[in-house]
Amino acid sequence: AQSVTQLDSHVSVSEGTPVLLRCNYSSSYSPSLFWYVQHPNKGLQLLLKYTSAATLVKGINGFEAEFKKSETSFHLTKPSAHMSDAAEYFCVVSALALRNAGNMLTFGGGTRLMVKP
Amino acid sequence: DAGITQSPRHKVTETGTPVTLRCHQTENHRYMYWYRQDPGHGLRLIHYSYGVKDTDKGEVSDGYSVSRSKTEDFLLTLESATSSQTSVYFCAISVLLAVTTNTGELFFGEGSRLTVL
Numbered sequence: 384a385q386s387v388t389q390l391d392s393h394v395s396v397s398e399g400t401p402v403l404l405r406c407n408y409s410s411s412y413s414p415s416l417f418w419y420v421q422h423p424n425k426g427l428q429l430l431l432k433y434t435s436a437a438t439l440v441k442g443i444n445g446f447e448a449e450f451k452k453s454e455t456s457f458h459l460t461k462p463s464a465h466m467s468d469a470a471e472y473f474c475v476v477s478a479l480a481l482r483n484a485g486n487m488l489t490f491g492g493g494t495r496l497m498v499k500p
Numbered sequence: 501d502a503g504i505t506q507s508p509r510h511k512v513t514e515t516g517t518p519v520t521l522r523c524h525q526t527e528n529h530r531y532m533y534w535y536r537q538d539p540g541h542g543l544r545l546i547h548y549s550y551g552v553k554d555t556d557k558g559e560v561s562d563g564y565s566v567s568r569s570k571t572e573d574f575l576l577t578l579e580s581a582t583s584s585q586t587s588v589y590f591c592a593i594s595v596l597l598a599v600t601t602n603t604g605e606l607f608f609g610e611g612s613r614l615t616v617l
Contacts (some may be wrong), residue, residue: 389540424611426610427543427560429605429609473543475542481604487545488545491542492540492542493539
């Protein structure tokens with residue numbers, strides 16, 4: 384089985400301050416891990432992915448995440464928040480195989496990031 | 501942009517009526533997925549398809565059926581809509597070279613918001 388827990392449903396930061404969105408996962412297999420972002424009334428867009436290469440992963444728009452196997456964590460960070468970062472963020476684990484269709488994605492419940500001016 | 505179009509984007513219907521949501525893609529991708537998004541649950545897989553006439557169930561398939569008669573179209577049908585199916589529905593595709601190389605990265609449509617009264 385696999386599961387994802389996003390530890391905060393809402394995070395509020397001021398523009399220019401660091402962002403930390405927390406994610407813990409569990410998986411019986413070696414997982415791939417992703418962060419997706421969803422802006423209001425839009426579909427999801429891939430921010431970054433970890434697939435067993437470097438444990439520190441850099442994504443778009445200045446975001447990065449570090450895979451820590453010992454802590455089963457994949458927290459998302461950004462040094463300085465921008466107003467345009469306000470969105471919902473989903474941590475995703477991919478490990479279980481779907482029959483005939485690659486891996487199954489399991490989504491966390493999402494973290495809504497608010498950025499104050 | 502993976503050329504994914506969902507229709508309708510918004511629909512209000514009554515309990516007990518049938519509803520069909522359409523996902524159309526323009527790039528001949530083999531693998532297509534239907535997810536539903538509900539607050540606190542992230543996205544959950546309803547059904548997926550790995551080719552024309554080849555479909556399988558996801559984790560929340562009860563009350564839903566799908567069809568794929570052409571590569572470009574993947575239809576999701578609620579035979580008799582219930583209020584618990586009020587949700588936002590997302591279609592997604594994955595770009596694969598082979599099943600074993602799928603790491604789970606998906607491209608999403610912009611969603612179809614369904615309200616069942």
